[in-house]
Amino acid sequence: xxxxxxxxxxxxxxxxxxxxxxxxxxxxxxxxxxxxxxxxxxxxxxxxxxxxxxxxxxxxxxxxxxxxxxxxxxxxxxxxxxxxxxxxxxxxxxxxxxxxxxxxxxxxxxxxxxxxxxxxxxxxx
Numbered sequence: 034x035x036x037x038x039x040x041x042x043x044x045x046x047x048x049x050x051x052x053x054x055x056x057x058x059x060x061x062x063x064x065x066x067x068x069x070x071x072x073x074x075x076x077x078x079x080x081x082x083x084x085x086x087x088x089x090x091x092x093x094x095x096x097x098x099x100x101x102x103x104x105x106x107x108x109x110x111x112x113x114x115x116x117x118x119x120x121x122x123x124x125x126x127x128x129x130x131x132x133x134x135x136x137x138x139x140x141x142x143x144x145x146x147x148x149x150x151x152x153x154x155x156x157x158x
Contacts (some may be wrong), residue, residue, distance in 0.1 A: 036127050051113035053093035053102075055146040058139045061088045063124065068157060074097040077137060079114070079129035086126045091141055114151055125156065129153035 049126060060072045066083035074092075079085060091098050106125050108114040113133045117126040127137070132155045137146035 034095075052096055053091075053098045054095040055141060056092045056094040058147065058149070059090045059092055060091075062086075063088055063113060071137075074149070077127070077149060079151065079153050080156050081129045081132055081153050082156055084126050084128045086124060088121070088124050089139075090123060091139070091146070098141070103140075105140040107138040107140060108135060108151075109138055109148060115151055 056076050059074055060077075062070075062072050062088040065085055066080060068080045068083060068111070070080060070085055071078040072085065072087055089104060091102065091104055104116075104123060106116050106127075108116050112134070113129070113131055113135045114137065115128040116137070117128070117132055119125055130153070133152055134150070134152050137151045138145050138146045139149065
């Protein structure tokens with residue numbers, strides 16, 4: 034009987050639930066500037082001097098992320114791209130500060146999962 038209990042315990046440990054497995058981030062534009070921007074899960078193109086409010090949702094290839102999951106977006110170069118958290122925990126405001134390229138770090142519960150390539154273009158006249 035003890036062997037069965039030990040075997041069942043070992044089997045359950047080996048088949049444990051690892052939870053969600055990061056598979057990218059999905060962006061929905063909430064408020065866009067009058068000039069064209071590109072907001073996608075593979076890359077972002079913003080215009081210097083303009084703000085874009087987005088809702089970000091982490092995607093999982095396994096279980097869904099729980100509602101309590103902490104999602105944070107951070108610029109790899111804060112002098113080029115500013116990122117502001119919004120009142121809703123999944124909403125962020127992205128502001129291109131000057132022309133150039135950087136990446137937007139996606140952090141889940143404090144861990145960097147991805148860095149989305151980001152380009153900031155000069156404003157068109």
